[in-house]
Amino acid sequence: MKLLIFAGLAFGLAAPASPQSEPPKFMFPVDCTLGENCWIARYMDRAPGQAKTDYNCKAQTEDKHNGTDIALADTGVMAAGVAVRAAAAGRVLALRDGMPDVTVTAERAKLIQKQGCGNVLIVGHTNGWQTRYCHLKNDSLLVKRGDVVSPGQIIGQVGLSGITEYPHLHFMVQRAEKGKPAQHYDPFDGGVFESGCKAEKTPEQKPLWIEPIKYAGPIIIPPLVSDVQITRQMLWQAQPSKFSTKPLTLFIQARGFHTLPNDIWRFSLVGPDGELQFTHDVKQTRQRQLVEANANFKSPRRGFASGPWQAVVELIRGDISMGKQTTNVIVE
Ligand SMILES: [Zn+2]
Numbered sequence: 218m219k220l221l222i223f224a225g226l227a228f229g230l231a232a233p234a235s236p237q238s239e240p241p242k243f244m245f246p247v248d249c250t251l252g253e254n255c256w257i258a259r260y261m262d263r264a265p266g267q268a269k270t271d272y273n274c275k276a277q278t279e280d281k282h283n284g285t286d287i288a289l290a291d292t293g294v295m296a297a298g299v300a301v302r303a304a305a306a307g308r309v310l311a312l313r314d315g316m317p318d319v320t321v322t323a324e325r326a327k328l329i330q331k332q333g334c335g336n337v338l339i340v341g342h343t344n345g346w347q348t349r350y351c352h353l354k355n356d357s358l359l360v361k362r363g364d365v366v367s368p369g370q371i372i373g374q375v376g377l378s379g380i381t382e383y384p385h386l387h388f389m390v391q392r393a394e395k396g397k398p399a400q401h402y403d404p405f406d407g408g409v410f411e412s413g414c415k416a417e418k419t420p421e422q423k424p425l426w427i428e429p430i431k432y433a434g435p436i437i438i439p440p441l442v443s444d445v446q447i448t449r450q451m452l453w454q455a456q457p458s459k460f461s462t463k464p465l466t467l468f469i470q471a472r473g474f475h476t477l478p479n480d481i482w483r484f485s486l487v488g489p490d491g492e493l494q495f496t497h498d499v500k501q502t503r504q505r506q507l508v509e510a511n512a513n514f515k516s517p518r519r520g521f522a523s524g525p526w527q528a529v530v531e532l533i534r535g536d537i538s539m540g541k542q543t544t545n546v547i548v549e
């Protein structure tokens with residue numbers, strides 16, 4: 218075999234691409250089901266300059282976003298523990314732990330600018346490929362520097378450390394080649410950061426995921442239901458499972474990513490008897506990345522009936538339902 222390649226080179230022919238130059242294939246790095254208990258909140262930015270475009274030529278990213286954001290519903294889910302897995306075989310090159318899981322404020326973001334990734338693990342793979350796992354939960358890291366990891370090995374948990382407002386994993390794929398600056402790769406199609414989207418795809422570009430992952434449209438997360446007015450600080454808080462005193466009002470907060478002007482959030486409350494008790498529409502006036510919309514339902518004269526209530530939010534675009542999510546809560 219060696220001889221053949223040598224002969225080829227001697228005649229000025231290109232050596233066949235060795236299998237070693239192929240990028241590694243990656244497993245999805247979070248132990249969750251997309252669309253059910255985790256969501257792709259942001260893809261990589263593929264638009265050069267200041268524009269923002271994801272690999273699918275839509276705007277589900279932010280300018281200069283160099284990885285994939287995999288979000289959880291709230292800090293309750295995060296506290297229960299959602300495992301982060303090594304995406305491929307490799308060795309732990311570096312890590313940081315010990316940063317608290319807190320929703321970042323503008324002031325804190327300035328203070329921790331150099332630790333924006335929060336608690337982090339960097340895993341080295343073959344041929345200069347690396348994966349990086351950011352915003353990990355404080356004290357959840359299960360490996361140390363130099364450890365060899367196998368594909369799918371649990372290495373930590375999704376958290377809220379560093380510069381982030383909501384619990385998520387920022388998953389980054391990089392390749393550092395000798396003499397060249399490291400490049401960020403998009404696992405959804407194998408393209409490079411800010412290199413253009415689908416239209417400019419090269420024939421050799423392939424997804425880096427082992428199992429194909431379908432592009433998801435606007436993201437709808439289960440709503441937050443509260444018996445008090447929901448503030449910005451409460452947005453990603455754990456959902457209470459019951460209200461032990463009869464609420465005077467039920468506040469429902471829709472949470473999601475990437476809505477367009479004229480999208481409608483439809484809020485509904487279904488009572489313990491299974492009947493629709495309330496419904497209310499909120500129209501979005503502008504394109505939004507992180508979306509908040511809310512509705513309040515005042516208690517009926519006799520109070521909210523005791524038993525399980527369902528709060529449903531549905532996103533409607535034109536006449537089409539883009540999906541809905543439900544949160545269950547008990548009124549005692
Ligand atoms: Zn991110």
